[in-house]
Amino acid sequence: MQEPDSRPVKGSTGSEDRLSAAEFLRAHRETLLADWQQAVLEHLAGKVPPREPWLIDHLPELLSALADAVDFGxxxxxxxxxxxxxxxxLDEGFNLGEVAHEYALLRRCILHRLEAQEQRLRPGDLTRLEEALDRVVTRSMVFFWDMKQRILQTLERMAEATLDDPDMETLLERLLTRLMESTLAVDAAAVMLLEGDELVVRAAVGLGTHEVKGQRVPVEHSMAAQAAVLHQPFLIRSAATDPRVLLDSLRQQDLRALYGMPLMDGDRLLGVAYMGSRTAFAFSDADTLLFRAVAQRASAHIARTELHTRERAARQEAERSLAQLDSLLDAAPVGITFLDTQLRYLRINDVLANLNRKPVEAHKGRPLQEMVRDGAGDAIERSLRQVLETGQPVQDVLIEGPDVKRGGIGYWRADYFPVRxxxxxxxxxxxxxxxxxDYKRAEAALQQAVNFREELLAVLGHDLRNPLHAVNASAFMLGRFEGLDATSRRGVDRIRKASARMARMINDILDFARSRLGxxxxxxxxxxxxxELCQSMLEELQVAYPERPLTLEVRGGNLEGQWDPDRVTQVLGNLVVNALQHARNDTPVETSLTDEGTDVVMRVHNEGDPIPEHLLPRLFDPFKQSLTPDEGGKQRSLGLGLYIVHEIVQMHGGSVHVESTVERGTTFTVRWPRVPPPRGYLPP
Incomplete structure (x- = not known):
């Protein structure tokens, strides 16, 4: 700046009409601040966000101080x-040149406003303003430089403390030691880390180190929690008597100033660091600035240590998982493999590698088609592609191929599943x-045995019919002979009953064979x-069992429908004969037919011992016997009769069930639909 010309001009009345620089600064303070702020923002050009409070900060006081310096020196x-x-x-990360440029812009804004005035400055005001500005700039630059060097030297020493990769507590104690060596007013310092809901002192230096280390403070009651919410440091001027200080060891050290700040990783609270002094009630700005730099570096080290700890734990867990996986792959009796999305082998065990006739190491990184033998790769790849496209497993895939180990055709079952x-x-x-x-061979052998058994039963049933017909015919002819005495006639009746029973048994065997084979x-x-069907069947049975009353009760007028007459009578005959075998000798076997709309319901009832509960779930299974001996000491065979009843009723689309109690006896209920099921119907 040059001193404005102070020579008299036309129209001038003297120096008392000149402009006072001090009054100019006071009168135009808001305008100068606005000009300066705009100039600084244009210079920064988006390097930092325009947050007005920190940008203006001390400028209003500086303009007022410059006005006083013009007046009073x-x-x-x-x-x-x-x-x-x-x-x-320094806190905002400015460098020395940027701070100097701020003052240069302030000088330029003042000059531009002065040039716009019509009045000249009083003699000497501009010089005094220049001297004041030069003093402010010089002192700011010197302090800024000295503080920057001090922080850099401290951070350099802190960096040296990390070279041997110490554990976190040792590292934090070294950082605090560097702080105390750089700040004479500090008598104690510590770092408290957040563990659950508590702050725990993990590193401490200076006064009370042994007493304070390891102590715990609930985080919700601490000033650190409030400081973390506000992201601001805190200052206590008399720590020995302030109730907000929760650590007794700090009070016992007669500390005055206690300055602390939260250690943050973004918005996450890591802990709190504090420093205390016995001599000072407040720390200097330089000391607090250095402490904040140390705390920020400590926060970075803590966050990095936690990250490394998590990474190390994750790596160890991954190594354990891989070791377990390798153990499983080696020990598993089945073939196991994992492939990437390009169907390249990542891992494979010996079992599956041997099936491909290549070693395990040869598979890694190689595509499926190169390793699978005997042209089976296309079918396997289709299943694997399906898993990758749908994200759903593909199960029970049968693979056939030459069995090198045993010869002939081999069989394997494969399951494919996504890995996420x-x-x-x-x-x-x-x-x-x-x-x-082995399973296939056992299955084939079992099927062969079953087929042989069924065919044998069918042949046996057919071949028994011819001699049985001869017995029946002979018994019928003997029964008509009038010269038989009573004993001979009873013998003939027994022959006829036995042959009738054998005929029903042969029919049941044949039907059983048909149901399994056909x-x-x-x-x-x-x-x-x-x-009519039931009356005919009951009359026939009454001849075979003349001593047992067989009754029929009819309820309803329409008892007609579409049924196989031979099968209906076979069902009724099996149920009635079964009832005769298990009913008491002095009780009748009662049959009833009921019209129930779309169905005709047949019921066969007898009095006698109830069916044991453990037999009821399997009552209609073939080839079973009661475990409860009858009065004669023999087991009561339930044979094939009830099984055949169940199958015939189901083929008609109906149902059969039984109720058996001591009080009400035993009742078999058969429901016959009037309309037959579609042709080709098979029961579920």
């Missing part, structure tokens, strides 16, 4: 203002392959009257 300037401004800029991370990202596909050759018992439905 630059010796009146308070250096604490420049120090506070320099510390604020915990958050659902698809990594590839896994596969298990089970050797089912897909169900054949039926030929036709329009019939259920009453």
């Amino acid at each position: 630059s010796e009146t300037l308070d250096e604490r203002m420049e120090v506070a401004h320099a510390i604020a800029r 991370t915990r958050d659902g990202v698809l990594l590839g596909v896994g596969s298990t392959v089970v050797d089912i050759n 897909g169900g018992i054949p039926t030929t439905p036709q329009h019939v009257n259920m009453v």
Whole structure:
């Protein structure tokens, strides 16, 4: 700046009409602040966000101080203002050139406003203003530089403390030691880390180190929690008597100033660091600035240590998981493999590698088609692609191929499933392959035995019919001979009963064989009257069992429908004969037919011992025997009769069930639908 011309001009009345620089600064303070702020923002050009409070900070006081310095001399300037401004800029990350440029812009804004005035300055005001500004700039630059060097030297020493990669507590104690060595007013310092709901002192130096280390403070009651919410440091001027200090050891050290700040990782509270002094009630701005730099570095080390700890734990867990996986792969009796999304092998065990006739190491990183033998790769790849495309497993895939170990054709069952991370990202596909050759051979042998048994039963049933017909015919002829005495006639009756029973048993055997070999018992439905069928069957049984009363009760007028008449009478005959075998000798066997709309219901009832509860779930299974001996000491065979009843009723689309109690006896209920099921119907 040059001193404005002070020579008299036309129209001038003297120096008393000149402009006072001090009054100019006071009168135009808000305008100068606005001009300066705009100039600074244009210079920064988006380097930092425009947060007005920190940008303006000490400038209003600086303009007022400059006005006073013009009036009373630059010796009146308070250096604490420049120090506070320099510390604020250090906190914001400004460099020395940027701070100097701020003052240069302020000088330019003042000059531009002065040039716009019509009045000239009083003699000497501009010089005094220049001297005041130069003093402010010089002191700010010197303090800023010295403080910057001090912080850099402290941080350099802190960096040296980390070279041997110490544990976190040792590292924090070294950082605090560097702080105490750089700040004479500090008598104690510590770092408290957040563990659950408590702050725990993990590193301490200076006074009370042994007493305070390891102590705990509930986080919700501490000043650190409030400081973490506000993201601001805290200052206590008399720690020995202040109730907000929760650690007794700090009070016992007669500390005065206690300055602390939260250790943050973004918005996450890591802990709190504090420093205390026995001599000072407040720390200097330089000391607090250095402490904040140390605390920020400590926060970075704590966060990095936690990250390394988590990474190390994750790596160890991954190594354990891989070791367990390798152990499983080696010990598993089935083939196991994992492939990536490009169907390249990642892991495979010996079982599956041997099936491909290549070593385990040869598979890693190689595509499926190169490793799978005998042309089976296409079918396997289709299943694997399906898993990758749908994200769903593909199970029970039968693989056939040459069995090198045993010769001939071999069989394996494969299951394919997606492999994902915990958050659902698809990594590839896994596969298990089970050797089912033994199972296939056992299944074939069993099926052969079953087929042989069924065929034997069918042949046996057919071949027994011819001699049985001869017995029946002979017994019939003997029964008509009038010269038989009573004893001979009873013998003939026993022959006829036995042959009738054998005929029913042979029919049951044949039907059983048909149901197992031919897909169900054949039926030929036709329009019939259920009453006539039942009467005919009961009359025939009454001849065979003349001493036992067999009754029929009919309820309803329409008892006609589409049924196979031979099968209906076979069902009734089996149920009635079964009832005769298990009823008391002095009680009748009662049959009833009921019209129930779309169905005709047949019930066969007898009095006698109830069916044991343990037999009821399997009552209609073939080839079972009661475990309860009858009065004669023999086991009561339930044979095939009830099984055949169940199969015939189901082929008609009906149902059969039984109720058996001591009080009400035993009742078999058969429900016959009037309309037959569709042709080709098989019961479920």
